[in-house]
Amino acid sequence: MTNLLYFQLGLPLALAHVIVALVACFLLINLIAVGALFFIWLERKVSGRIQDRLGPTRVGGKFGWLQTLADGLKLITKEDLMPKGADALLFRLAPYISFCASFCAFIALPFATGWVGLELNVAAFFVLAVLGLEVFGVILAGYSSASKWSLFGAMREAAQVVSYEVPLGMCVLVPVLIAGSMDLTKIGNLQAGWFTNWYIFHDPFTFVTFWVFFTCAVASVNRAPFDLAEAESELVAGFHTEYSGLRWSFFFMAEYGSMFLVSGLGTVLFFGGWNGPIPVADLLGLSASHSGVAFFIANLLGMTGFIFKSVILVTVMIWIRWTLPRLRIDQVITTCWKYCTPIAAVMFTGVVFWQALGIPSGGDLAPRLGRPAGASREGWLMPDAANPTVAQHGPAAHAATEAPTNTHTPTDPQTK
Amino acid sequence: MSWHALEFYFLALMACAFALAVVFAANVVRMAFYLILSLGATAGLFFLAGADFVGAMQLMMYVGGTLVLLVFGVMLTAQGPWVSIRTSGGEWVLAALVGGSLLAVLVPTAMRLDPAPNHEHAAVPGTAHKSENKAPDAKASTEPQTTRPTATRIGLGLIGAPTSGTSGYLLPFEAISIHLLVVLIGAAYLARPKRRARPKLVESDEA
Amino acid sequence: MPDLQTIGLSHYLIVGAIMFVCGAVCMATKRNALGVLMGIELVLNGANVNFVAFGSDFLRRNPAYGIGLDGQIIALFVIVLAAAEAAVALAIVLNFYNNHSTVDVDRADELKG
């Protein structure tokens, strides 16, 4: 799209970048907002079914789908309260920090080939890092509310999130290791073809890894049974006890946004991202070219599949929330350090050996469609050896290319 | 004023301003908050300098890990009088004098180094290389060299395989791993609950 | 005086210097142990900015000044060490707090001569 604006329309590069960024932001914010609306409705319906009742039906529309909208209206019109002893600046800022962190992580999450806010080659890492920042919103909210319930919630959150980042990171490393890249687009594309190419079916270790990943993901977005930070039966409402109105709803937008984010991350890392179980677009020949309408349609199909898979994972999270009882804080920490982390470490080691020994993977079971054999190991090659064009920029070539661009000879800075 | 310079000034200003805010804030929680913003802006500066991996690392470890720990510590100890401890004016003056002299030494040195940076290709590094590769002007074809991804090369450097631009760092990497382990054990030991010979509590007191 | 239009090494070094000095002043003025800790973080971060700037192919004009990716790797090590240091320092502070019920570093002068 930058190309389009820059080359075809002739806009200045900086302006082109700005326009592209704005468009991407707009799309993403809408996605999060609409997603939150949908997920809140979904949660109500699912919990209703699980508790053997219908869920919202009264307010408008079939199946009560306007319920969330009505909630939103109510929240907007509510009075914005602040406790007396609160730290006003931090109290006001906290929800936005939370939301910003959740939103920023979406920047690097690809929805299909090339359909990503920022094509970052450390995307997986970036998503994890930014997701970790969400905790600051919670902590600051807890502190600045001047309420002991909030403070307790924030403390638990801090301990929990710092702990769960370790196994979560290890689990993310596993697909990264197989792909040889942290670029989420590349990881997704390496799983193109039939579903046997998905990394969850790559080998037994990755299969286990996914479940550990999912557990840690649930914990890191504070969903039940790990929702210690808000534990309504003990802490009233935890860190957001004192919040109301729109600020309160921002926390919830952030929570549902994060849920979708980790589900999307899991989908890209383990379920082939936008590459469906059956490579419809490949079979129809739509994705043969890398531009044009056919490719756009293929990408659209892929994105639909990606969102569908992510929503399924979100649904599983909702299902878990209404099924399992909340853990105690010590149980949460024990689960992390005594179970998730060692299992993740073992799985990581196992995958290392699986890759290093060249044992056949799940992808070897089915014909590889849209992926050359052995492509999954290309990232393992030394960069200079793998790509001759890059190799030109080695130390020797470096000086050669650099010399002509130098207008004057290098001088010692001390002489000036 | 290029786009790159604008971004830099914005982030640099943010980093420095919030660093100053850390110095002048009295409330320790506010200090932590400003520190987060300062360090986050620094991560942005890293991205801007083409160090994408280090930037992500800064976010992950520093902002996401270290500072959470700090804030955690703040909350554990932030009770009443200890939230803000005032420092005497004399000390402020002394610190300002010393800090000012240090700054006076450092800044001119920094300015003398590489006085006329000459890069015509002020593209945004670390992002969307493809578009630059196809750019019509010939200068842009040398661009990927400065902006090519660093993660793989850093990884290879850490496992001791020197590539262009890195040396082998296997030994420091191992040393730092051991160091981390020792630190974790040590921290856990230091912060362990002390077993004091406490008088046995009466049941009713417990309840 | 560095060029204001194009960003080079000096700009980063100045930012690094300011952060470093802020950190040092913070360490010198804060009586709260955690404030001192934050000063240390700032100092380390200022140093890191320098490392990354020197290591960046993008900023320097003359390859003879650069240290290549080594700078970034050292920055990584600094980040990791800072995390380790924070963990230990936090443990020390908590211990100090447990024993003295304060986090004022001026009270921590039991080892004075």
Added chain:
Amino acid sequence: MEASVLLPNLLLFAWLLPLASFALILFFGPRMGKAGKGASYVATGAILCSLVLSLSALMVWTGRHGVWFDEHESGSAHAKEGAHESSEKGEPVKTKHAKNEEAAAKNASKAAATTAGKNEYEGNWYNLVGFGKLKLSIGWYIDSLTVIMFVMVSIIASCIHFYSIGYMHDELHEVTDHEVTLADGHHLHRPGRFHRFFQYLSLFCFSMFGIVIAGNIAMVFVFWELVGICSYFLIGFYFERKSASTAANKAFIVNRVGDFGMIIGMCALFGALGTFSFGGKDGIFQQVRPGMVDGDEHGHALRVPDGMVVAAAEKSIAAGQTPDAKQISAWRNSGLGYGLLIVAGLGIFCGCMGKSAQFPLHVWLPDAMEGPTPVSALVHSATMVAAGVYLVGRFYPVFTPEVLLVIAIVGCITLFMAATIAITAVDIKRVLAYSTLSQLGYMMFALGVGGWVAGILHLITHAFFKSLLFMCSGSVIHAVHTNDMREMGGLRKKMPITAYTMLVGCLAIIGAGLPLVAGLSGYYSKDAILAQALLHRDYNKTFAALFYIAAGGAAITAFYMFRLWYMTFSGKPRNHHCYDHAHESPPVMWIPLVVLSFFAIFVATPSLSDFRNPASGPLVNMLEQARPPGTLAAQTGAWAKVTIPDEHGSHHHDYHVPAGLIAFCTAMSGLLLATAIYCWRLVKPEEVKQMFGPLYSFLWGKWWFDELYNLIFVRPVLAIGHAIAELDRLGIDGVINGSARAVMGFSNWFDAWIDRTFVDGSVNFMARKIFGLGLAMREIQTGRLRQYVVLIVVGTVALFLVATFAIAR
């Protein structure tokens, strides 16, 4: 995969599994199951896996080299050489060789396809050390003999492991040893040592496999000693009993005597040849038999290696000069170096004498029966003592005819002496022990008279039936709790399986069979030995006595074996207490007996298509594949007038028919005599004893060997030792103690003065100064963190200023 890769790997794991089991039991033994019962499962499992691996190796071997071929396929060169020699001599072996050549031609294509002329694999797993010429390595030398030994050892060891689970079950709990009486008059109570027994068994299996697979003589020696130490542990298993610990010591010390000779042999070999390894381009065999690999005009005839010639002619070589080939050849023709070869051969044989308990080092084996019976079955009948015979077989190419003659004579003496002692023995295990001695003598004898296959075949068949016999005796002992045959009798009704399996063992050991038709395994091996001995008699009239003694020994064997069987199982019970107590052993003990009796019957059975030819069996054929070079031609000694005949000569009708008839007659006569005395009671044994009083007491005293050794070795050594001890105590200790006292006295005084004045003085001075300095310095340390920070920054700025303005200018 290639056999050259598969075989070493299969056998490596077969070899190392017992070691793993040993290590496991060593570390976790007492915690394995209840009272260490799990140890037996670990050890048995390990040896069973070894068995499976050995059988796989056997399959690999037969797949590559065949087994049902005619005996000469493995090397047509052997046949050619044999034909060449026989035509020269004009001996009656010609027809046989004609047939051989025919057979070789018939199967030539098959042989070329499968064996490709390579019948052994050798290589190294690991090089331990290399100093100049000296290379110590862990290597393999695998031929069909190795594979057969592996299978044999693992089968027998598996059976014995199973058997031991039942036999040793007493050790699972607290044991009261009735044979040990403590000072307070009570019997010894001790915890059971079940796991330790299996630990030793595993170590033993490991060591035995190590000997068999070893690729060089140094490695053989290491495992040789390991086998010795296992034997020491196992004989002394009940080490609280005086007799057991003495027997263990005796076995160990007597073996050392033999090993001393072995070291001499190794030194001779290494010093002259510069290598330890068997095979390979400059291995020992290749140097001694240069025709072995490259097939030059010497054929496989023995040739004194260059190294030995040079070593012997050392005086004639000027310093720094290397003799050329012609010179060496001239020296060799003048007989130089031959003596060194004999020394090497005799030295190695010395080691074998110790391990295989040959006269005069045989005294330890009967005493070794103090160990538990499974140990006797495994260690002192089937495997360890067979290791000596195995090594002689393995080293066969190196032995000159003179050495072989010594081997034959020693074997002959042993077989006769042991057989006669066995007549009078009354301890059931001792009878078997002497019988073992006698059979080992037979093996050595067979090897000594040129019957390589005969000797090794007897080694294999004997291993099966002797372990069977020992385990049967163990079963009996287990039932009646005594070793004394005079207490037994009539047990056949109580324990039929043991009785009949033991009968099978007895029939096998006496070589029972229909002459010229078929028989048990011992029939084939013993016939082969006697036929070879007969051939040897025809070549060397001087040593004709050897054949007659061996034939007579066969009669005695039959007599004492059936004496044993009748005394134990037939007639009326002599001790009713024992009899009533007796019962058949549990299945875990009798199933191995049945398995082993199967092998004792069929292991040497010839092929069904050529049933009349005793040399057509698969076992024999496989052994033929490992036949060492040079044994298919008669060879004559250079020093002694002795000719070692070609072994295939004895397969001829003229030899193996009379030999078979002689063996049958002698065995039958011995059996009939035993039956007459002990079954039909035609003559009372006591009367015979009265009649041959002095002879009886001579035999009862075991030819008074122990007394003799006591008189000529033990007593003088003890006397000398006492004298030296006295000298040490009075002379040397006195001087040392006196000087020590003097030095102590002086230093006590001097030390105190120096210490007070100089050492303490300087230390105290330093301490005072440093304390003062510390007092002064403490003022600098304020303990204020922020002050330090400011100082650091100030210092930095100052350094910077100094660096900029002072140094740069």
